[in-house]
Amino acid sequence: MPEGDTVWQTAKRLHTALAGEVLTRSDLRVPRFATADLTGRTVLDVTARGKHLLTRVEGGLTLHSHLRMDGAWKVFAEGQRWVGGPSHQIRAILGTADRTAVGYRLPVLELLRTADEQRAVGHLGPDLLGPDWDPDLALHNLLADPARSLGEALLDQRNLAGIGNVYKSELCFLLGVTPWLPVGALPVERAAKLPALAKKLLDANRERPVRSTTGLRGQDLFVYGRAPRPCLRCRTSVRMADQGDGSRERPTYWCPGCQSGPVPSASASRRMSRRTAN
Incomplete structure (x- = not known):
């Protein structure tokens, strides 16, 4: 399972690639959220909370993911070949005009209201790399x-x-x-x-x-x-x-x-x- 610094780096890469951009592609490949469509929404920010990743988009929605042992988020430029693993391991795709974030082997992926984020991360203690560190x-x-x-x-x-x-x-x-x-x-x-x-x-x-x-x-x-x-x-x-x-x-x-x-x-x-x- 990745350490908190690794998850923080992942959040920073995703934030740099997506924040402030409008999603032109959205594909959540988990049964519960397979019909959810985030296209047309602007990504507000991507934040690490301990080992959890919170991707917030306009409209009060948050995509919550966790890497656990084998998961990974990869960011690719337009036209760049995706090299994070075979296509059947892809669980999420978030694309903008010039960047695409692809989530591989994500064991936890859920779409929830931003107001309900505590349901996913409220059990966590103080975050060593977060503003709540105590x-x-x-x-x-x-x-x-x-x-x-x-x-x-x-x-x-x-x-x-x-x-x-x-x-x-x-x-x-x-x-x-x-x-x-x-x-x-x-x-x-x-x-x-x-x-x-x-x-x-x-x-x-x-x-x-x-x-x-x-x-x-x-x-x-x-x-x-x-x-x-x-x-x-x-x-x-x-x-x-x-x-x-x-x-x-x-x-x-x-x-x-x-x-x-x-x-x-x-x-x-x-x-x-x-x-x-x-």
Whole structure:
């Protein structure tokens, strides 16, 4: 699932291409909205809300989409070949006189009244890249369930919106704790700086083509995707194991030398490493 900075970049591309323009083509290829026609309406703006995309058009309508694991919005110039995937994967087409936005493999696509946007995004916590960002509320939300693992709490978009699996692992590394540490066991001084650190990372990367949390050329991430290579700080082999609630397990990375706290069994880590290697 894309991180909040990736969704923010997508919204910026769509906004640049569509905002202020009249739609000359509209095709929503989902059964519920297949007969909806937005042609003739002006696109007002495209906004990211956490990992959700809101495309607002005149007449009080909003096209709500979510990329999840495989979705993508591509923007093409007039006459340019569409290269986002086979045509049967297209779920939405929004065209203007000189640009066409094509949504591929969108698992969530719905047309709703702009006044009802809260129905789609009202459950989200403060948006790390949005005007509603509130670090105190984000920390309050995270600490509300002290027994929950930090990694799972960070991924819960109801606590704060925009963190995905990459930032989860990188934030835990920078805080010096494992993603399996209960939120309530996070030292007070580290908990206090968590919201600002998360905000700093996403802000720094929202304009970058290649995400970096290290500031090092050629070594963009501290732990995510690095198992079993050595840690950039202590040279201990980075480890990897699944983390999740039983329904959605995600590969999670940490450094045993730099991060303290509970970890999965060694056998679970080895199984995960073998599966990824294959």
